[in-house]
Amino acid sequence: DFYSEAQAKLFLQFYEQTAQVVLNEFMEATWNYVTNITRRNQKNMDVKRMLRKLQNIDKSALPKKDLLEYNRLLTYMETAYNRAEVCLDEGPCLTLEPDLQEIMATSRDQKELLWAWQGWRDAVGRQLRPVFEDYVRLSNKAAQYNGYKDMGALWRSEYESDTLEEDLEQLYKELQPLYLNLHAYVRRSLYRYYGPELIDLRGPIPAHLLGNMWAQSWNNILDLVLPYPTKAPEDITEIMKIQHWRPEKMFEEANLFFTSMGMLPAPPAFWIKSMMEKPADGREVECHASSWNFYKFNDFRVKKCTEVTLEDLLSAFHQMGHIQYFLQYQNLSVIYQEGASPAFEEAVGSAIALSVSSHKYLLARGLLSQPHQDSEEEVNFLLGIALEKIAFIPFSYMVDKFRWKVFDGTISKIAYNQEWWNFRLKYQGLCPPVPRSDDDFDPGAKFHIPANVPYIRYFLGLVLQFQLHEALCEASGHVGPLHQCDNYNSKVAGKILGDLLKLGSSRPWREVLQEVTGESNISTKAFLTYFKPLMDWLVTENVKQGDTLGWPDFSCSSEE
Ligand SMILES: C[C@H](NC(=O)O)C(=O)O
């Protein structure tokens, strides 16, 4: 064998020490950059980034010249995204967070929505179009240096499966009926509000009307689509503002939930070093929310430009799920300090957030005052959750299906934008509200693409979070509909979840999943159980309205 046992141990010890130091320095430098985007920090970040790349040589054994070019491109794309803004003819410029996101979430004026939607894509997408093909070329070169045919293959290898793409297609097929019924119902509601000149009842939905810059989740248009408007739910965002919630309190709420389950509290450094709000001193920062492990005892931080809304409260729980994972596995070797798979990292916080969304929890925490929900109010409630979770199914599936085809060359650079919209039509039943050209680069308007962050983890995490939630609900002794389950205070559930997270990536994810849920594969069963009452209602409603599932009229008025 290549190493004797002793030599192998020695190597791993050496690796452990150097990796831990290099990783810590890399994270510090990158943190300094994303929380204060200046030229100097950028330079510093490049060097550190190289070290990090060199350190985990398996990730990019590129020749130095290519490595420098690759890092320059990555930094350029991410910086361009973080600095992009949309300026009014006279007066202020608007940033994505919070300005443009606020418009997309709250405006009901389609002209204003179009202005924000198009302005953002003009500001950031177009700028990245020229560099993206170099990014693709160098990504594939780096992947080939590591023995993969292209970067998509390297990304997929994270899931230790030689049937990943078939398994993903199967999960998507099982969930598609939910999406088609939600899409038809929402389209009907938007037709009532915006009228036939904007909405074709047999066509795709214009992408700027769904309450989100990328139409990836539609929770912000619940008021437009409420099944029983006379039984509208209380507005939790309003209640949070009236109760003077602050970002720090939102993270404290999440921390409290984990400790109520007997799990680990966020350490002092977290509360001191995190960036929980967009700085008021004019510093340019990367607002996209993320959690950070500094590979140094108890130094874990979150970075989020938190607004006081229900959406951001749930997002704070999502981030605290990442922090809890860091805490639980921090005594493992650096090599194992990651999730069982990236999907597990994305599922933890969101699984807890399913308890937080429950009527029972929100009532107990004083965020709702109405003691119970009748069956119609439950349909309203489930639709609210569906607008976030069911709408997200096709978006989270298609982002990397698109990128895998870009990396493997099926989608050539002259077709990037056209293919992106083909995928948006095929999977989401959306179309651009204004004609697009090949100078546009709409994929570049979504953080994860310029930031080089894989996305299929969110699709798998979406399914897995319900699977974990169901297992924890069973353990905590919940009886009744899954959507009424709240695991707050359950030490039994906390023990199961804590033991899962302590393993990091030291055990194959199928084994780990089997121990917690009894199944060794990611399964849509819990997702379908959770939404069954709503699905029955949607199917009945769509039949009553005579609505067509899907979008046989395949183009928007703007594309005629
Ligand atoms: C779902 C994904 N979440 C994240 O990046 O934390 C997103 O925002 O698109």
Ligand SMILES: [Zn+2]
């Ligand atoms: Zn995440």
